[in-house]
Amino acid sequence: MASDSHEKGRNRPKLELHVPQPHYRPGDTADFSHLNIPAAGDQPRPDEVCEARETYPLCDDLIRVLGDDDRAHGPWDPRLHADTLRKILREMALVRAFDNRMYRAQRQGKTSFYMKCTGEEATSVCATHALAADDMIFPSYRQQGCLIARGYKLTEMINQIYSNKADKLKGRQLPIMYCSKRLNFFSISGNLATQLPQATGFAMASASKGDSRIAATWVGEGSTAEGDFHSALTFATVYNAPVIFNVINNQWAISSFSGFAGAERANFAARAIGYGIAGLRVDGNDPLAVYAAERWAADRARSNGGPTLIEHFTYRAEGHSTSDDPSAYRSAEEREEWPLGDPVNRLRKHLVALGEWDDERQQAMDEEQDAIVRKAQKDAEANGILGHGLHHPFHTMFEDVFEDLPWHLEEQAAQAIRERQIKWPEDKAE
Amino acid sequence: MSALMDEKAAATSQDGVRHMNMIEAINSALDVMLARDPDVILLGEDIGYFGGVFRCTAGLQEKHGTTRVFDTPISECGIIGVAVGMGAYGLRPVPEIQFADYIYPGLDQLISEAARLRYRSAGEFIAPMTVRSPFGGGIFGGQTHSQSPESIFTHVSGLKTVIPATPYDAKGLLISCIEDNDPVIFFEPKRIYNGPFDGYYDKPAKSWKGRDEAQVPEDYYSIPLGKARTVCEGDALTVLAYGTMVHVAESVCRDKGVDAEILDLRTLVPLDIEAIEASVEKTGRCLIVHEATRTSGFGAELSALVTERCFYHLEAPVERVTGFDTPYPHSLEWAYFPGPVRIGEAIDKILSE
Numbered sequence: 001m002a003s004d005s006h007e008k009g010r011n012r013p014k015l016e017l018h019v020p021q022p023h024y025r026p027g028d029t030a031d032f033s034h035l036n037i038p039a040a041g042d043q044p045r046p047d048e049v050c051e052a053r054e055t056y057p058l059c060d061d062l063i064r065v066l067g068d069d070d071r072a073h074g075p076w077d078p079r080l081h082a083d084t085l086r087k088i089l090r091e092m093a094l095v096r097a098f099d100n101r102m103y104r105a106q107r108q109g110k111t112s113f114y115m116k117c118t119g120e121e122a123t124s125v126c127a128t129h130a131l132a133a134d135d136m137i138f139p140s141y142r143q144q145g146c147l148i149a150r151g152y153k154l155t156e157m158i159n160q161i162y163s164n165k166a167d168k169l170k171g172r173q174l175p176i177m178y179c180s181k182r183l184n185f186f187s188i189s190g191n192l193a194t195q196l197p198q199a200t201g202f203a204m205a206s207a208s209k210g211d212s213r214i215a216a217t218w219v220g221e222g223s224t225a226e227g228d229f230h231s232a233l234t235f236a237t238v239y240n241a242p243v244i245f246n247v248i249n250n251q252w253a254i255s256s257f258s259g260f261a262g263a264e265r266a267n268f269a270a271r272a273i274g275y276g277i278a279g280l281r282v283d284g285n286d287p288l289a290v291y292a293a294e295r296w297a298a299d300r301a302r303s304n305g306g307p308t309l310i311e312h313f314t315y316r317a318e319g320h321s322t323s324d325d326p327s328a329y330r331s332a333e334e335r336e337e338w339p340l341g342d343p344v345n346r347l348r349k350h351l352v353a354l355g356e357w358d359d360e361r362q363q364a365m366d367e368e369q370d371a372i373v374r375k376a377q378k379d380a381e382a383n384g385i386l387g388h389g390l391h392h393p394f395h396t397m398f399e400d401v402f403e404d405l406p407w408h409l410e411e412q413a414a415q416a417i418r419e420r421q422i423k424w425p426e427d428k429a430e
Numbered sequence: 431m432s433a434l435m436d437e438k439a440a441a442t443s444q445d446g447v448r449h450m451n452m453i454e455a456i457n458s459a460l461d462v463m464l465a466r467d468p469d470v471i472l473l474g475e476d477i478g479y480f481g482g483v484f485r486c487t488a489g490l491q492e493k494h495g496t497t498r499v500f501d502t503p504i505s506e507c508g509i510i511g512v513a514v515g516m517g518a519y520g521l522r523p524v525p526e527i528q529f530a531d532y533i534y535p536g537l538d539q540l541i542s543e544a545a546r547l548r549y550r551s552a553g554e555f556i557a558p559m560t561v562r563s564p565f566g567g568g569i570f571g572g573q574t575h576s577q578s579p580e581s582i583f584t585h586v587s588g589l590k591t592v593i594p595a596t597p598y599d600a601k602g603l604l605i606s607c608i609e610d611n612d613p614v615i616f617f618e619p620k621r622i623y624n625g626p627f628d629g630y631y632d633k634p635a636k637s638w639k640g641r642d643e644a645q646v647p648e649d650y651y652s653i654p655l656g657k658a659r660t661v662c663e664g665d666a667l668t669v670l671a672y673g674t675m676v677h678v679a680e681s682v683c684r685d686k687g688v689d690a691e692i693l694d695l696r697t698l699v700p701l702d703i704e705a706i707e708a709s710v711e712k713t714g715r716c717l718i719v720h721e722a723t724r725t726s727g728f729g730a731e732l733s734a735l736v737t738e739r740c741f742y743h744l745e746a747p748v749e750r751v752t753g754f755d756t757p758y759p760h761s762l763e764w765a766y767f768p769g770p771v772r773i774g775e776a777i778d779k780i781l782s783e
């Protein structure tokens with residue numbers, strides 16, 4: 001009826017709702033030949049303090065350094081020393097070993113939750129190397145590589161994942177929501193994209209004080225749809241804030257492909273254009289390109305050139321988290337067919353091509369990384385795992401809500417402690 | 431009034447005290463803090479060159495510079511979000527949200543981020559900030575310029591909520607908020623910016639002129655958070671109020687000749703439970719007055735606390751006088767406003783028990 005009356009007497013074209021669909025679903029053959037992947041070394045490298053608009057061709061390009069021949073090409077080659085490259089390779093391998101162990105730890109019931117960054121290691125490790133140690137990192141939840149690149153103790157990380165008695169966040173945070181003020185690594189929020197305006201604010205504060213520290217922040221491509229992303233870019237451009245926005249386009253936001261964040265219409269790097277800030281689109285699986293782009297943006301910010309948005313074009317090789325089953329929504333072949341390869345492998349092959357690395361050293365290194373993680377895990381387990389024992393004094397649950405404990409929280413703390421003695425009488429702790 | 435006078439005497443000598451309305455007092459607090467602490471920074475829509483739509487920041491940019499006091503994009507999420515980052519850096523931002531009704535786009539940054547940063551980082555990072563925002567009705571602001579959203583904030587762990595009712599308090603409390611290391615929401619009852627309001631909307635507006643509470647020291651002084659102000663002492667009943675409603679309640683009690691003890695709560699979180707208990711135990715009767723909508727309003731919390739803690743002292747059920755559970759209706763503003771009739775009836779009811 002309703003549609004009848006709508007149709008009658010009308011000759012206007014019928015509107016159609018577009019709902020994006022990914023290229024492949026489970027069972028489909030994945031074929032990435034539609035991706036436009038330019039040759040390594042072909043992308044121009046503007047001066048760091050150029051007008052933002054000079055970068056705009058790069059928003060529709062893909063900065064690549066490592067070619068199919070495993071050699072570095074073109075103006076974006078950061079010309080890193082072989083020692084640095086080996087260090088970066090080791091750290092990326094360490095992140096991977098760590099992820100694998102922690103994933104298993106979750107499966108073994110030692111913690112509730114874990115998130116891997118497999119395939120995205122370059123976007124955190126290499127980017128961190130391009131920053132100064134006192135630059136502030138405002139991470140999302142897949143940047144364990146930033147902490148590892150800054151030398152954070154793995155045992156500390158695992159203590160946090162286990163929420164055990166040595167967890168310096170007192171068992172209050174979701175596993176992997178690290179925080180280290182000492183390493184200038186901001187506390188991670190579970191509310192997506194909130195770190196973007198915060199990073200901008202930090203950068204503005206630093207600039208207002210005539211300091212030299214800049215801020216860098218990471219966000220998934222799916223989360224760029226949040227209002228915070230747009231608020232942050234607006235503030236950053238208005239005040240020319242020394243901040244770097246790293247958008248990790250790993251193609252998937254849980255089960256939603258990047259089309260649901262608008263990827264069908266424009267690249268994420270191109271979001272920079274509307275705000276008048278510099279934008280770069282980078283092969284996120286190319287460690288040298290990631291380093292070079294981040295370094296470019298850091299130098300630009302540090303010399304008052306303002307903010308840069310970098311889209312790291314990469315692929316989330318594993319599930320979203322331990323709670324996710326990617327085979328339920330995407331083609332199992334995608335991971336293998338991803339045309340930009342694996343960042344750890346690419347760097348390894350580059351070092352081999354330079355004559356600076358070989359299979360033996362690689363194997364020794366892999367074993368060493370695994371041993372390091374295992375040792376850290378053992379040390380952390382000595383402090384307990386999630387749910388075994390109530391690790392922290394109950395009073396700590398009420399601390400840090402405010403600087404000082406108000407009367408109502410003091411009363412509630414007394415209640416919790418009283419209950420503890422009833423619920424767990426064998427437990428001697430406070 | 432005696433407690434107020436004591437504080438004032440302790441704070442400053444007689445000279446250097448000036449008559450100020452609430453806007454001037456707030457301006458003075460900001461001015462003093464900008465001068466005292468180089469980490470204090472003011473940001474918000476139209477607050478810089480223009481000095482804010484209510485003029486609370488007038489002249490401050492000219493005096494303290496554009497990097498200390500500046501306009502922002504119309505993005506409440508951005509305003510609060512960058513303030514979190516500024517706080518993490520070590521600044522003490524004082525963001526202004528032009529009207530409390532527009533705080534909602536910034537809520538996630540306030541509720542999930544600012545309020546919880548200390549907790550989630552176990553004290554490594556803090557978000558000291560004082561979000562100033564005019565709130566409440568009585569100025570024909572319609573639905574979108576009249577709301578009283580305080581209970582949204584009092585419900586959130588980690589936020590402090592402060593509401594002054596006089597120029598003297600506005601300055602002293604605001605200074606405490608800026609010095610506080612926790613995020614604070616400072617709601618300014620805009621109906622009484624220029625003068626106290628007795629609830630009689632059809633009578634000429636009053637001004638702060640000649641009022642004790644408008645005698646404000648020009649220099650630094652602070653009023654601790656979490657301490658209620660005894661507006662007047664009495665034995666017949668306790669009235670708990672804040673903001674504009676303090677004045678309305680006061681005038682109703684005066685007009686009715688009721689010997690009420692009126693507490694201006696000043697801060698909702700942390701709450702001065704001792705003062706509330708002491709007063710209710712003395713009078714045995716309690717009336718709660720606020721402008722915000724009734725259901726799940728802060729009055730519900732107050733009523734529950736008084737009932738839980740003072741039940742055996744109570745001689746009548748605790749009463750609440752509030753706004754209605756509707757949006758603020760522009761043309762029927764005075765029908766909505768919890769004025770003398772609603773308050774008078776509640777007092778009669780309590781006293782008749």
Ligand SMILES: Cc1ncc(C[n+]2csc(CCOP(=O)(O)OP(=O)(O)O)c2C)c(N)n1
Nearest residue numbers: 142190191192220221222223250252253254
């Ligand atoms: C504000 C908010 N909405 C929803 C979620 C639930 N959630 C967690 S991760 C995620 C997907 C994020 O995808 P993306 O930004 O692409 O990052 P990725 O996981 O791919 O690294 C969602 C929807 C959340 N944490 N916060």
